[in-house]
Amino acid sequence: MSDTLRPINRPRLYEQVVASLRDYVSSSGLRTGDRLPPERELAERLGVSRASVKQAIVVLEVQGLVEVRHGGGSYLLRDTLDTEPVAALVERRRRLPDVLEAREAMETKLAELAAERRTSVDLEAIEAALRHMSAEIEAGGIGMEGDRRFHAAVTAAARSSLLAEFMGMIAEQITESRAESLRQQGRPRRSLEQHRRIAAAIRAGDGPRAVSAMRRHVRTVSRVRLLTWEPADED
Template sequence: MLKPIKTRKIYEQIVDQIGQLVAEGQLKPGDRLPSERELVERFQVSRASIREAISALEMMGLIEVRSGEGTYIREVNIDSVVAPLAWMLFIEKDTDLELYEARKILEVQAAGLAAERAEDDEMSDMFEALEIMRVDLQKQLLGEEADHHFHYAIARATHNKILFRLMNTISDTMQKTLKSSRSKLYEDTNSPERLYKEHLLIYEAIKNHDAESAQKLMLAHLVGVENQLAKYMLANIE
């Protein structure tokens, strides 16, 4: 049941409780939430806190506010789950390292799934991205777009709709971060060729349907990039 709010960040506590009720099935798609006045009484908080919580829940895609009718629980879909993440990545300013941490979780698993499931057209997309990387390397360009397309092709090759949509939703943010981080990494003259070779090895493991090697190579790649980026940021702080 709903509980009175006694801690700070009141609207977040309200969001957590309503979200938990949805997760437990006590609130189902199509159910109408109590009125603002009722919520104020049940939670024992101000109207402002309730309005903040309603706005947050609506942005998260958990509820729908219908003018003149009330507030209803929405059917949760992939977009409603990943859209708030995309917005958070957009407004946060110092998320480079956090994004690479998240990528380690997503893309290491994705590399293994791609090795098991990739089809010919998806392998062709990865190879095309590698060829663009190679040309960019010769021209001393950053190659961030080819990098993005390579990782995106891997996500598509997983044949996992949730993972694919997640990567697609945050792709714009990732592209901006890739451009920023690659410019930092390229300050090391050995980085461009090393990064290309790392992508090539990942491609070959996926092509050979070697899921274990694909995961290990992807993890090593992302950890290496993360470590270099961390050193760059530390040097700038000092």
């Protein structure tokens, strides 16, 4: 029999709720900081169960689009609810632990080598990255470019061509992990402070302290909402 007759994949009900919420936010003119209607009201208006609404809200929370305040409702963190497909979230959730494991192994060594080999030019590049990230955050951003520049400057200061090559090979996955971390509430400023501690250790030429500071930072990066999310198979 021809394999063209395959099961049809239908959007899960909570994915349809996500799409409805996206359209609602767009049409109603809601903006960052505004509160979504209560889950019970959403369930009634959409004609679905509260469980489906709750699953949809969790998907939005995982993507850093809403903040759920226990007992206080759900609030927009962006002006829109432009979401990724759930399948993309599931795939990123699958590979993220391996990426973070690789980052910890390589970046702690890079920090140690940077403390031993850095030059005045390297230190200025590191400081410039810190200033850039601080400016991004003060302007209301999450510091993505400053974060990238900081880790790139540490990698350059380590002067290890092979480790730099390995970092380049997983650059796309590192960018994913960076975005996942920095969109957590309060994370940009915390990451900036951790970067400053890493930079201080490198500046002081203290390899063990640089290793410890970098390890603490990467483990903070690993604490993201996505990794505690359990995708619902069905409603």
